[in-house]
Amino acid sequence: MECRVTSLLRDKGFKVTPQRLAIYDVLAKTKAHPSAEMIFNELQPLYPTMSLATVYKTIEILKELKLIQVLNVGEDSFRYDAKTDNHPHINCCKCGKVEDILGIDATDFIDTIASQTSYRLTGQQFYFYGVCSECQKTEKLPQ
Amino acid sequence: MECRVTSLLRDKGFKVTPQRLAIYDVLAKTKAHPSAEMIFNELQPLYPTMSLATVYKTIEILKELKLIQVLNVGEDSFRYDAKTDNHPHINCCKCGKVEDILGIDATDFIDTIASQTSYRLTGQQFYFYGVCSECQKTEKLPQ
């Protein structure tokens, strides 16, 4: 049994390489929404010869195959998420982590927007900002 | 009568310079949500000696004074908005323009999120993506 990534790559005429699978795996197995650099660093021990360029080129393909989605919470770099359903994200302003918000039904909100705009909607991205529970604790410690 | 920007700058110990006022004015008078480069280009005719560095430095101050908000719809650069109330934005995937969505009350949606997260919320940003009405027309023309 072939996994989804393997068959999708092959179907679209892309070659299945260890690098591509490894990059997708990093994204599939983390909830940290890593940037290209973070993916690169994560893979260094296992693939010491892998280049950042390969990470970027692979991300491009994974995006095209809709295997990942792109996030931009307002940092200078992009982050990537292998969960491709369109859920909101929340970003801690103190530690910078980005987490999924799952189990939200935004249908009503989206419908309201759809009915008020002349655009044909194709998607949306909801970002929330705040302080995570860990950072809230730290905040309250003296100094 | 002094305008808000002038007095706010002065109050916080920043000097009031023609450059700073001009940059804020560009943002206050447009609905295009320009990037730093777009602001710079807009000001070229009037302030031919202004440098991009000044645009970036001024944006930093305006952000600090909460006179502008920062947007990132997923481009490689940031955009800025002098409307600082937290309204959704919509981005046309064809022509790239970014427009305000006004008159939406997202309180219920935000409250739902607030009640489901352990974060102390400080803000949010809603981006919608689609095809604007102008681009929809163009789309349908033969070729």
Next chain:
DNA sequence: CTATATGCAAATATTTTGCACTGCT
């Protein structure tokens, strides 16, 4: 007059590209 701001140029950071070599299929 003094301290801050500007403008230039150089530095930094992120992402993209060109090309010789490698390795899937």
Next chain:
DNA sequence: AGCAGTGCAAAATATTTGCATATAG
């Protein structure tokens, strides 16, 4: 074997920084 993919280095793009000069207060 053939062609797409990788890795390196260089380029492109966006943003930041250092510093000499200009200017607001």
